[in-house]
Amino acid sequence: MHKPISTTDTMKAIQNIGLVFFLIGLAIFTGSLFTGSFSLTEQEVASFIESKGYKSDIIKEKLTEAVVTDEHLNIFQFSSRVRAAYQASNDHYDALIAKYDAEKNWDKKGEQFQYKIYGKSHTLSYEVAKKAGSGFVKENAGLLWWLTFGLAIVGALLFILPNIVLLGKEGIKNNGIYHESSTNRGWIAWLVLVYLVTFYLVLYFMPDYAVNWTYILDPISKTLNGGEASQWFVYGFLYCVIMIVMAARMYIKYRHNKYQVIRTTSVLFFQIVFAFLIPEIMASLNMPGYDFKNAFPLDYDFFFEWNLDSLRDSGAIGLFILVWGIVLTLIIVPVMVYFFGKRWYCSWVCGCGGLAETLGDPYRQHSSKKLVSWKLERWLIHSVLVFSLFMTIVTLYCYFTGTESFLGIKSQWIKDTYSFLIGAWFAGVIGTGFYPIFGNRVWCRFGCPLAAYLGLVQRFKSRFRITTNGGQCISCGNCSTYCEQGIDVRAYAQKGENIIRSSCVGCGICSAVCPRGVLKLENGPEAGRINPTEILLGNDVDLMALVNQNDAK
Amino acid sequence: MEHIVIIGNGISGVTAARHIRKNSDKKITIVSAETDYFFSRTALMYVYMGHMKFEHTQPYENWFWKKNRIELKKGYVTSIDSNNKSLNFAEGDTLSYDKLIIATGSKPNKFGWPGQDLDGVMGMYHKQDLDNLEKYAPNKNVCKRAVIVGGGLIGIELAEMLHSRHIPVTFLVRENSFWNGVLPEGESAMINREILRSNIDLRLGVNLKEIKGDANGKATSIVIAETGEEIQCDVVGLTAGVSPNVDFLKDSDIEIGRGVKVNRFLETNVKEVYAIGDCAEQHEAIGSRRPIEAVWYTGRMMGETVAQTICGNKIEYKPGHWFNSAKFIDIEYQTYGWVWAQAKENESRFYWEHKDGTKCIHINYDKNTRTFIGINTFGIRMRHQFFDKILTEKRSVEHVLEHLADANFDPEFYKLYEQEIVAKFNQENGTNIQLKKKSWKRIFA
Numbered sequence: 001m002h003k004p005i006s007t008t009d010t011m012k013a014i015q016n017i018g019l020v021f022f023l024i025g026l027a028i029f030t031g032s033l034f035t036g037s038f039s040l041t042e043q044e045v046a047s048f049i050e051s052k053g054y055k056s057d058i059i060k061e062k063l064t065e066a067v068v069t070d071e072h073l074n075i076f077q078f079s080s081r082v083r084a085a086y087q088a089s090n091d092h093y094d095a096l097i098a099k100y101d102a103e104k105n106w107d108k109k110g111e112q113f114q115y116k117i118y119g120k121s122h123t124l125s126y127e128v129a130k131k132a133g134s135g136f137v138k139e140n141a142g143l144l145w146w147l148t149f150g151l152a153i154v155g156a157l158l159f160i161l162p163n164i165v166l167l168g169k170e171g172i173k174n175n176g177i178y179h180e181s182s183t184n185r186g187w188i189a190w191l192v193l194v195y196l197v198t199f200y201l202v203l204y205f206m207p208d209y210a211v212n213w214t215y216i217l218d219p220i221s222k223t224l225n226g227g228e229a230s231q232w233f234v235y236g237f238l239y240c241v242i243m244i245v246m247a248a249r250m251y252i253k254y255r256h257n258k259y260q261v262i263r264t265t266s267v268l269f270f271q272i273v274f275a276f277l278i279p280e281i282m283a284s285l286n287m288p289g290y291d292f293k294n295a296f297p298l299d300y301d302f303f304f305e306w307n308l309d310s311l312r313d314s315g316a317i318g319l320f321i322l323v324w325g326i327v328l329t330l331i332i333v334p335v336m337v338y339f340f341g342k343r344w345y346c347s348w349v350c351g352c353g354g355l356a357e358t359l360g361d362p363y364r365q366h367s368s369k370k371l372v373s374w375k376l377e378r379w380l381i382h383s384v385l386v387f388s389l390f391m392t393i394v395t396l397y398c399y400f401t402g403t404e405s406f407l408g409i410k411s412q413w414i415k416d417t418y419s420f421l422i423g424a425w426f427a428g429v430i431g432t433g434f435y436p437i438f439g440n441r442v443w444c445r446f447g448c449p450l451a452a453y454l455g456l457v458q459r460f461k462s463r464f465r466i467t468t469n470g471g472q473c474i475s476c477g478n479c480s481t482y483c484e485q486g487i488d489v490r491a492y493a494q495k496g497e498n499i500i501r502s503s504c505v506g507c508g509i510c511s512a513v514c515p516r517g518v519l520k521l522e523n524g525p526e527a528g529r530i531n532p533t534e535i536l537l538g539n540d541v542d543l544m545a546l547v548n549q550n551d552a553k
Numbered sequence: 554m555e556h557i558v559i560i561g562n563g564i565s566g567v568t569a570a571r572h573i574r575k576n577s578d579k580k581i582t583i584v585s586a587e588t589d590y591f592f593s594r595t596a597l598m599y600v601y602m603g604h605m606k607f608e609h610t611q612p613y614e615n616w617f618w619k620k621n622r623i624e625l626k627k628g629y630v631t632s633i634d635s636n637n638k639s640l641n642f643a644e645g646d647t648l649s650y651d652k653l654i655i656a657t658g659s660k661p662n663k664f665g666w667p668g669q670d671l672d673g674v675m676g677m678y679h680k681q682d683l684d685n686l687e688k689y690a691p692n693k694n695v696c697k698r699a700v701i702v703g704g705g706l707i708g709i710e711l712a713e714m715l716h717s718r719h720i721p722v723t724f725l726v727r728e729n730s731f732w733n734g735v736l737p738e739g740e741s742a743m744i745n746r747e748i749l750r751s752n753i754d755l756r757l758g759v760n761l762k763e764i765k766g767d768a769n770g771k772a773t774s775i776v777i778a779e780t781g782e783e784i785q786c787d788v789v790g791l792t793a794g795v796s797p798n799v800d801f802l803k804d805s806d807i808e809i810g811r812g813v814k815v816n817r818f819l820e821t822n823v824k825e826v827y828a829i830g831d832c833a834e835q836h837e838a839i840g841s842r843r844p845i846e847a848v849w850y851t852g853r854m855m856g857e858t859v860a861q862t863i864c865g866n867k868i869e870y871k872p873g874h875w876f877n878s879a880k881f882i883d884i885e886y887q888t889y890g891w892v893w894a895q896a897k898e899n900e901s902r903f904y905w906e907h908k909d910g911t912k913c914i915h916i917n918y919d920k921n922t923r924t925f926i927g928i929n930t931f932g933i934r935m936r937h938q939f940f941d942k943i944l945t946e947k948r949s950v951e952h953v954l955e956h957l958a959d960a961n962f963d964p965e966f967y968k969l970y971e972q973e974i975v976a977k978f979n980q981e982n983g984t985n986i987q988l989k990k991k992s993w994k995r996i997f998a
């Protein structure tokens with residue numbers, strides 16, 4: 001006898017097909033990095049060097065030796081040769097510097113510095129590689145787009161959309177989250193972590209290795225801004241794609257919850273339009289590409305010399321951006337936090353928040369709720385805030401006085417240190433790479449200086465609170481478990497206290513998952529916002545007076 | 554130093570301990586046979602369903618107890634020697650106390666059904682029941698079908714649990730509509746539909762006759778009394794209510810009825826022995842409440858009250874206005890005040906149901922004085938504070954409807970139904986109530 005095929009089985013089959021598509025797309029995407037052949041002609045080397053304005057007499061020779069070849073070099077071989085060439089050139093002049101130094105020939109020694117080529121080796125190598133590649137990927141960018149992005153998107157959607165049926169009726173469906181390897185810190189989660197961390201390491205520190213990806217997106221980049229794709233274009237595009245696909249998942253999962261639906265739409269909008277499209281279009285109009293919603297100090301290089309110079313050179317629009325950036329941080333941000341809480345930024349507008357709330361949603365339960373984590377959080381995030389402000393003061397002081405250091409601290413050094421430690425490692429590698437194990441808001445909770453600033457406003461001067469519904473809490477712990485910011489929501493709710501915490505990003509998930517309707521995010525009068533005593537409704541009023549009186553003691 | 558011993562580390566015992574610690578320096582020991590640390594019983598279902606891990610059900614971190622100098626002792630109390638103020642443990646040791654709080658909670662009812670002690674037959678109350686369920690119903694291959702006997706709050710939770718692992722469930726309910734001893738007809742029917750919508754095989758108006766087992770003592774099927782139908786199954790969940798867990802007191806001097814008999818000060822007949830939570834039975838019911846109140850909130854309130862008494866502020870257990878809540882699969886339920894299954898002589902009702910059949914409110918009020926008595930709300934969250942005030946101030950049903958917008962507690966942007974509700978009330982009662990806009994001022998007044 002034939003067993004009838006149920007809709008569930010069909011949907012599961014579709015999901016499996018989707019998974020296969022996705023994995024193939026991902027495999028081709030990853031594999032594409034290893035393809036292609038990299039070399040330049042002598043002329044190309046010459047014109048490249050000219051375009052860069054290098055003064056070194058030997059870089060041309062070294063680079064020519066390295067990359068003008070009939071050999072088939074993949075990007076890794078190519079990169080190592082190019083980096084060696086730059087190194088050789090710099091070594092040559094370093095040797096001269098040492099020599100003249102020994103001879104005490106200061107004039108000669110001083111002359112040598114102009115021949116040195118500064119910059120991160122992989123970034124220099126990236127610039128050469130971008131010009132040097134050839135091969136199937138570069139020549140078939142459109143096809144490759146479909147085989148990578150296309151397959152992965154279609155696959156992911158095939159995996160996600162059947163949940164409309166599989167999850168059953170609308171409502172909170174967290175079934176099995178702690179049974180699945182991917183969402184319960186199993187081997188799949190670790191694998192994803194390794195992939196993400198590697199991705200960020202390549203992106204930040206070895207962009208030349210990812211040059212094949214830029215070829216895939218060259219056509220799209222050219223249409224949008226007239227130029228070729230950089231590794232940052234790849235990142236921005238990928239970011240948007242991932243957010244759109246994972247937003248589909250959010251829409252399905254929380255389709256009964258209008259707050260979630262609207263919030264998801266909002267972060268999507270700000271990511272695609274503000275973070276991606278507007279800067280691209282501005283670039284195509286020869287303006288400085290600027291993300292109008294990215295507020296300092298999250299936008300930590302806003303006050304860096306290069307940015308200030310570029311804004312100064314961009315006429316009216318530059319001036320507008322400068323004023324807007326300052327107004328955004330000093331006025332708009334705190335005023336909005338006063339009215340709506342920090343959520344208006346962190347879970348409605350911000351790009352980091354946007355990724356956390358889409359790609360990161362399956363991992364939100366992994367944030368640590370321990371008291372020690374909360375202590376660590378307060379130390380870390382406020383330190384980063386201080387660090388970012390101090391760095392900016394040093395930078396601005398040096399910018400306006402023309403000096404190189406302030407209080408003995410070199411402007412370049414502190415900027416580089418911040419960019420490396422906070423900008424790349426904390427916000428990127430750890431912040432996103434660690435999603436599957438430590439939760440989706442590691443950066444927002446422990447590292448983001450803007451979040452620290454917003455949090456201070458939210459804690460001390462805001463109309464926002466999460467109201468606890470009298471005595472209805474049954475201490476089940478769903479709220480705490482699913483709070484991505486590691487807030488022990490239950491600790492407040494079970495005492496009848498409202499939740500007023502600087503770190504709350506107002507994602508609204510605690511309220512969504514609460515099975516007893518205990519929590520409501522709302523903006524109301526400041527009076528009565530904080531009720532730090534145990535007011536459990538349903539209790540005898542005299543008893544409550546007594547309990548609170550004892551509390552006050 | 555006075556030694557306070559508490560038997561039971563549930564919400565009532567733990568609340569008592571916390572508040573005694575707040576108000577005094579007394580030595581405190583909590584005894585439990587169930588788990589090392591306090592956990593939230595109400596969250597057991599979420600562990601099986603994979604929403605949480607067991608550790609997430611523990612409201613306090615493990616260091617909390619030491620820091621607050623609350624000693625924890627794992628052990629099963631077999632008897633109490635109240636003359637010598639000492640407890641005897643199954644493990645053979647004893648523990649002496651100066652004051653004793655009995656907070657032993659409930660146990661699932663078993664009505665002497667044949668086969669009720671077979672393997673694979675379980676209640677859903679203790680941590681051990683959860684472990685048992687995990688053993689006998691890890692998935693739909695090991696457990697091809699489960700039968701649940703008894704249609705109360707725990708029964709429907711167990712049904713949802715098993716359903717989450719795609720295990721087919723047959724749900725035997727003695728009443729002819731789900732929980733209709735508590736819920737009025739409309740609400741009860743709504744939950745019947747919700748159960749059926751989840752593909753749970755709901756059988757109304759039937760009783761369990763017997764549970765059959767195999768040679769190994771493992772349950773294999775059940776038989777329905779009314780029809781004689783036999784249903785093959787691997788797991789039988791017994792959820793026909795709970796009763797106080799007081800058997801170990803039978804030979805003590807402490808008076809027991811169904812539960813431990815207590816007065817309004819939560820004192821038993823034996824000096825310096827108190828009882829709180831599910832296991833306590835009031836000599837006389839308080840207001841419209843039952844003498845035994847087996848809910849989370851009352852356990853918590855009793856814990857707070859007894860702590861005051863023990864710390865020298867002798868105070869009566871005087872619960873405020875009744876409230877409760879639950880979730881029936883995907884439908885949330887809250888109640889404030891009283892809405893009986895059947896309207897009483899002096900009562901009148903107003904019922905509104907959304908056309909999608911998953912939301913409703915049911916208001917109970919006095920026919921003559923028009924005073925608001927209570928509300929059931931399904932699928933719409935409402936503000937506890939609002940109704941608590943209404944009940945204290947004895948407001949009219951008209952007042953409630955007029956200010957219904959203040960009561961809404963749904964997340965922001967949710968669709969509001971107050972207009973529709975008020976319109977229906979006006980139409981049915983020939984009134985002309987105008988819904989007032991939500992006012993923060995009133996809410997916080």
Ligand SMILES: Cc1cc2nc3c(=O)[nH]c(=O)nc-3n(C[C@H](O)[C@H](O)[C@H](O)COP(=O)(O)OP(=O)(O)OC[C@H]3O[C@@H](n4cnc5c(N)ncnc54)[C@H](O)[C@@H]3O)c2cc1C
Pocket residue numbers: 474560561562563564565566584585586587588594595596597598628629630631656657658659677678679707710798801829830831832846847848849850852878879
């Ligand atoms: C699945 C489920 C869901 C529920 N959901 C809700 C809900 O949504 N809302 C609500 O209001 N209520 C709910 N309840 C009821 C609520 O959990 C109980 O009212 C509450 O837990 C009772 O608390 P308690 O402290 O009185 O006793 P318990 O929590 O039962 O604690 C008593 C403890 O004492 C221990 N003990 C007993 N006898 C001895 C002994 N002789 N020696 C040593 N230790 C002993 C027990 O093992 C147990 O650990 C639910 C109950 C269950 C089982």
Ligand code: SF4
Pocket residue numbers: 466479482483484485486487489499503504505506507508509510511521
């Ligand atoms: S407290 Fe609630 S709203 Fe705030 S971050 Fe945590 S889950 Fe989100």
Ligand code: SF4
Pocket residue numbers: 472473474475476477478479480489490493494513514515516517518519
């Ligand atoms: S989810 Fe709701 S009921 Fe559960 S602990 Fe949190 S506030 Fe309380």
